[in-house]
Amino acid sequence: MSANINIRRDVSDKFYRYKMPKLISKIEGKGNGIKTVIPNMSEVARALSRPSTYTTKFFGCELGAQVNCDAKNDRYVVNGAHDAEKLQKLLDIFIEKFVLCASCKNPETVLVLTKDDFIMKDCKACGANLMADNRHKLVTYIIKNPPTNAKRSKKSKNGADGKKGMPTPPETASNGSDDEDADDVTAFMDAEAAAAAALPVSRDVDDDDWAVDTSEDAVAARMKELAVGGAVAKLTEADDDEDDQDDPLEQFAEYITTHPNASDSDLHTAATNLSIRPDKACAVLAQVLLTSAVLTNNEIPKRAPLIRTFSKTEKAQKNLLGGIERLVGVSHKELMPKIPMILKALYDEDLVDEEVFLAWGEKPSKKFVERKISKEIRERAAPFLAWLKEADEESEEEEESDEE
Structure with a gap:
């Protein structure tokens, strides 16, 4: 069983309600075939309410390494030898870019994909709806691999300036009706929550990492x-x-x-x-x-x-x-x-x-x-x-x- 730590590691308060398991890494193989297995990736991803593939792919982007995500067997691998602390620091960056609300710094967010393929973080704690780091390579993967059964909206072909391939910023996007936008966003959010809930859960993981025990x-x-x-x-x-x-x-x-x-x-x-x-x-x-x-x-x-x-x-x-x-x-x-x-x-x-x-x-x-x-x-x-x-x-x- 891995120890639980604060999702925001810069917060030392032991009563901080948002917890996640500490990452575990296991080095396998040697030479050119050496690789790092993350045995508890699904538990960590579940605590963050993000698919395990997102966090694993993020490691690959940051390390310039190939990754292998086998959800069926709950096995997530990053090529090369990487110790747990190094991966934990990278996870802190992922959390900052794709989990934490930029306004209140709480992790109670869901990712929302707009019609123009912008990734937004919709915060359930303070109500803010702010943009994630859309410059990161992971955004391309998220757009191509939204949570299972998510309804995808049609991508806008023309931007605000009318040029093909220039996306309209979320604030000015006008393709489709407001009702259609709301339906697309709701479907995406519901599917994302369902995908996170369906991730394999270890018996050693707390069933409610985000709650304070009030017994x-x-x-x-x-x-x-x-x-x-x-x-x-x-x-x-x-x-x-x-x-x-x-x-x-x-x-x-x-x-x-x-x-x-x-x-x-x-x-x-x-x-x-x-x-x-x-x-x-x-x-x-x-x-x-x-x-x-x-x-x-x-x-x-x-x-x-x-x-x-x-x-x-x-x-x-x-x-x-x-x-x-x-x-x-x-x-x-x-x-x-x-x-x-x-x-x-x-x-x-x-x-x-x-x-x-x-x-x-x-x-x-x-x-x-x-x-x-x-x-x-x-x-x-x-x-x-x-x-x-x-x-x-x-x-x-x-x-x-x-x-x-």
Whole structure:
């Protein structure tokens, strides 16, 4: 049994959900007849949701070597002697070019063949539909060898400039109706998924390499390993309809504190992998990501792009303010006098709507902190709330004047 590794080997997080078996290579023969057999190629290809022939042919293209793909006997061979690590590095390139989404860097993509023979990567994680590396030699093989039973669309004979053999880019392709394009793409995607599912599976391979084990035993084991304290206990107690989110929230908080140099992309991926709801993520980010230097270090403007991806709903914005209450009322009480400036920073970055601010300021709540603390925070926030209300009224008067 080969060990499972992260599909993205540049990600060291052991909770990274996308896994694949580590490549195994076996050298056979000698002299001019020496060759490298990859015994677990089908398992690796299955984890990537790509046909085994694609990965094997890619090795041949990169190494300038002949390959032999015998799907019936589950035998994949590359001529020459190549060690496993060398092939693994080449597989990393294949994953970057033909598996990972260029937008979110997740491997939840399927290859789509357009009418003009462009290979696109359709991401099921973020919805992006971006072009693969269509300059690579492997593209020719993919076009000639789509997954079994895939419906092929007719290739356009003329490009945008009307010259034969010049393909129209996917963005401007217009041959055929939109419905026909959709049917062709759907058929191709369905057939590709079926082909990947039909690949031989070793009994030693995990049936669900892309899933996080969420059983009670698995969660308990991860929590014991992380030794997470009660940093977000109040946050998880605050929402009665999702008590089962305690562990993922604490893991997310632990990830933030133990990875101080994590990028916005890393933190967003961590939240996604732990299935953290956007409103919960806002509460954790406000409490754990921001520090006592939130103003002096301009932490809110710096982290605004990340927070904004989660704070798109009213509920998420309310939880963001709840996290701020925890920040100034529990974690860093020295920030209490600075609450108006913190709220102004949230307002300037469009992280919280005016209506949400004003509704939040109407009455204290014990959802995130004790009611006494919540009341004090709102009293401290009074100057900002008064300014916001006044600005809102002035804006309404100007609109009425313009209408008249």
